Amino acid sequence: xxxxxxxxxxxxxxxxxxxxxxxxxxxxxxxxxxxxxxxxxxxxxxxxxxxxxxxxxxxxxxxxxxxxxxxxxxxxxxxxxxxxxxxxxxxx
Amino acid sequence: xxxxxxxxxxxxxxxxxxxxxxxxxxxxxxxxxxxxxxxxxxxxxxxxxxxxxxxxxxxxxxxxxxxxxxxxxxxxxxxxxxxxxxxxxxxxxxxxxxxxxxxxxxxxxxxxxxxxxxxxxxxxxxxxxxxxxxxxxxxxxxxxxxxxxxxxxxxxxxxxxxxxxxxxxxxxxxxxxxxxxxxxxxxxxxxxxxxxxxxxxxxxxxxxxxxxxxxxxxxxxxxxxxxxxxxxxxxxxxxxxxxxxxxxxxxxxxxxxxxxxxxxxxxxxxxxxxxxxxxxxxxxxxxxxxxxxxxxxxxxxxxxxxxxxxxxxxxxxxxxxxxxxxxxxxxxxxxxxxxxxxxxxxxxxxxxxxxxxxxxxxxxxxxxxxxxxxxxxxxxxxxxxxxxxxxxxxxxxxxxxxxxxxxxxxxxxxxxxxxxxxxxxxxxxxxxxxxxxxxxxxxxxxxxx
Numbered sequence: 001x002x003x004x005x006x007x008x009x010x011x012x013x014x015x016x017x018x019x020x021x022x023x024x025x026x027x028x029x030x031x032x033x034x035x036x037x038x039x040x041x042x043x044x045x046x047x048x049x050x051x052x053x054x055x056x057x058x059x060x061x062x063x064x065x066x067x068x069x070x071x072x073x074x075x076x077x078x079x080x081x082x083x084x085x086x087x088x089x090x091x092x
Numbered sequence: 093x094x095x096x097x098x099x100x101x102x103x104x105x106x107x108x109x110x111x112x113x114x115x116x117x118x119x120x121x122x123x124x125x126x127x128x129x130x131x132x133x134x135x136x137x138x139x140x141x142x143x144x145x146x147x148x149x150x151x152x153x154x155x156x157x158x159x160x161x162x163x164x165x166x167x168x169x170x171x172x173x174x175x176x177x178x179x180x181x182x183x184x185x186x187x188x189x190x191x192x193x194x195x196x197x198x199x200x201x202x203x204x205x206x207x208x209x210x211x212x213x214x215x216x217x218x219x220x221x222x223x224x225x226x227x228x229x230x231x232x233x234x235x236x237x238x239x240x241x242x243x244x245x246x247x248x249x250x251x252x253x254x255x256x257x258x259x260x261x262x263x264x265x266x267x268x269x270x271x272x273x274x275x276x277x278x279x280x281x282x283x284x285x286x287x288x289x290x291x292x293x294x295x296x297x298x299x300x301x302x303x304x305x306x307x308x309x310x311x312x313x314x315x316x317x318x319x320x321x322x323x324x325x326x327x328x329x330x331x332x333x334x335x336x337x338x339x340x341x342x343x344x345x346x347x348x349x350x351x352x353x354x355x356x357x358x359x360x361x362x363x364x365x366x367x368x369x370x371x372x373x374x375x376x377x378x379x380x381x382x383x384x385x386x387x388x389x390x391x392x393x394x395x396x397x398x399x400x401x402x403x404x405x406x407x408x409x410x411x412x413x414x415x416x417x418x419x420x421x422x423x424x425x426x427x428x429x430x431x432x433x434x435x436x437x438x439x440x441x442x443x444x445x446x447x448x449x450x451x452x453x454x455x456x457x458x459x460x461x462x463x464x465x466x467x468x469x470x471x472x473x474x475x476x477x478x479x480x481x482x483x484x485x486x487x488x489x490x491x492x493x494x495x496x497x498x499x500x501x502x503x504x505x506x507x508x509x510x511x512x513x514x515x516x517x518x519x520x521x522x523x524x525x526x527x528x529x530x531x532x533x534x535x536x537x538x539x540x541x
Contacts, residue, residue, distance in 0.1 A: 013530065018278045063272035065279050076531075 003080035004047035007073075008033065008054055012041070014073035015058055015066070026061065030054050052087035059089075098246050101133045102253070109257045115264035118257050123157045126250060135243070136233040138206050141165045142218070142254055143174060144226035151175070153258075158206065158231075168204045174215060174227055185217035185227055190244045194236040199229075212236040214244070216251045220259065228254055289354040296347045300340060307336040337540075338476075344537035345478035349459065352485045356534040359404065359489050359527035363397040363514035366405070366437055370428050373409050377417065377541055386420050389427040398437050399514035399525060400490045407539050408483045412441045412507045414541030415479065419445035419505070432513065436492070440508040448498040448505050456496055457484040479539065483509070489527050 015023035027035045030053040032045040043050045058066040071090055108125055112118050127140045139158035146152045154165035165171055176182055181191035193213040200207055210231045218226035228251045310333045351357050374388050381388050416426045424444040431438040460477040487494045487509050498505040512518050
C-alpha cells in the first residue's frame with residue numbers, strides 16, 4: 001500500500017474512533033482526497049499536501065489535540081515516508 | 093431617510109456577513125468590506141474601528157481597518173479615550189446616540205500617516221440587549237458640521253450589522269472552544285480505553301499461564317496419583333479443577349471481548365452451508381450431551397448458502413448450543429431449526445431447560461449479564477456472563493441479528509440469529525461484509541462447553 005494512502009487511512013480511522021462519522025465527512029472536504037463508504041481512500045495531486053490538508057482540516061475544528069492524535073496514528077508509517085516528504089505539522 | 097443606494101449596500105453587506113464561512117474570523121474579513129462599500133457608496137472614511145466592551149465597561153476586543161489594513165486599533169487610536177467616563181461623547185453613546193467629534197488629536201495617534209486627512213470622527217453606539225456593548229468609529233475626511241441625518245442613520249444600520257457579526261463570531265468562537273474541549277476529553281477517554289484493553293489483554297495472558305499449569309497438576313493429582321486419595325481430598329481436588337476451568341473460560345472470554353472491542357478481530361466472509369456446519373457441531377458436542385442424557389435434533393432443510401465468517405459462526409453456535417446444554421435438565425431436548433425469507437437465514441436453538449423470566453430477556457446480551465433467577469445464574473451454570481455478548485458482537489459484525497424468546501421459568505428458551513444469504517446482490521458488495529482488523533489480527537480463543 002502507498003505509504004501516504006496508509007497514513008491518511010490511519011489518521012481517518014483514529015479520528016473516527018474519537019469523533020465518529022464526522023471524521024470521514026471532514027476528510028472528504030480536503031482537496032485531492034476522496035474517502036468511500038468502505039475503507040477506500042484515493043489521493044490525487046500532491047500527496048504531501050493532501051496529508052497536510054487532512055491534518056489541518058481536523059486541527060481547524062478540533063485544535064492542537066487532534067494534531068497529536070494524527071501524529072500517533074501514523075507512527076507505524078513514519079519509517080515508510082522520508083523525513084523530507086513528511087509535512088512539518090506531523091514532525092515530532 | 094436612507095437612500096435606495098445605501099439600502100442596497102446594506103443588504104449586500106448583510107449577505108456577506110452570512111456568507112463568510114470562517115465565522116471565527118468574521119469581523120476581520122467583514123470590516124474591510126464594510127469600509128470599502130461605504131466609500132464606494134459616496135462616504136469618505138479614512139478608517140473604521142470597532143471597540144467591544146465587557147459588562148464592567150472594560151475593552152474586550154478591538155478591530156481596525158483602513159486602506160492599508162495592516163495596523164491595529166491600539167496602534168492608531170487611543171481606545172480608552174473613546175470610553176472616557178463622564179465625557180460628553182461617552183454620555184451620548186451611553187444613551188444610544190451618535191457622537192460627532194472634532195478634536196481628532198485627542199483620539200488618534202499623531203504618528204498615524206493618514207491623520208492629516210481626518211477632520212472628524214463619527215462614534216456610534218453598539219448596543220446589545222439594550223446595553224452598550226461597544227462603539228463603532230468612522231474617521232471622516234469631512235468636518236463635524238458636514239454631517240447629515242442620513243449619514244448617521246446609515247451608520248446606525250451598519251452598526252447593527254457589525255454587532256450581529258460580532259455576536260455570530262463570539263458564539264462561533266465559544267462553540268469552537270467547547271468542541272475542542274469535548275474532542276480533548278474524547279481523545280483522553282479513547283486513550284484510557286486503549287490502556288484498559290491492553291491491561292485486560294496482558295493481565296489475561298499472564299493469568300492464563302499459571303492457571304493452565306494448576307489445571308494440569310490438579311487433573312494429574314486426580315487421575316494419575318501414586319497415592320490413594322481419600323473421598324474428601326478427591327472432592328476438593330475435583331472442585332479445584334472445575335473452578336480453574338471456569339477461570340480459564342472467563343479469561344478466554346475476557347480476551348475475546350478485548351480483541352473484538354479493540355478491533356483486532358477480522359471477519360472474512362465466504363459462502364457456506366450452514367446446515368452442514370450445524371451438523372458438524374452437533375457431532376462435536378454429542379459426547380457431552382450423552383453424558384447429560386440430552387437429545388440433540390437438527391431439523392434439516394434445503395437452504396441457500398449463507399455469507400459469513402464460518403469460523404466465527406462456529407464459535408457462536410458452540411456458545412449457544414453449549415448454553416442450551418448447561419440449562420437443560422437431564423433427559424431434555426435441544427433442537428436446531430432453520431427458516432429463510434429469501435434474504436436471511438434464521439438459525440434457532442431451542443432447549444427444554446430452565447427458561448428465562450420475561451424481564452430478563454433484554455439483559456441477556458449485555459456484558460456480565462448474569463441473572464439471579466434464571467438462565468445465566470452463575471452459581472449453577474458456571475458461565476462467564478460474556479458468551480452471549482461475544483456472540484452478539486460477532487453477529488453484528490457479520491450484518492446479522494440475534495434474539496431470544498422464552499415462555500418463562502422452566503419453559504425452555506429459543507435463541508435465534510440471522511445471517512445474510514450469499515445472494516448475487518450480497519456477493520456483488522462482498523467487500524462491505526468484510527471487516528479488517530485495526531493493526532495486528534488476533535484469533536478468537538475457542539469457546540468451551
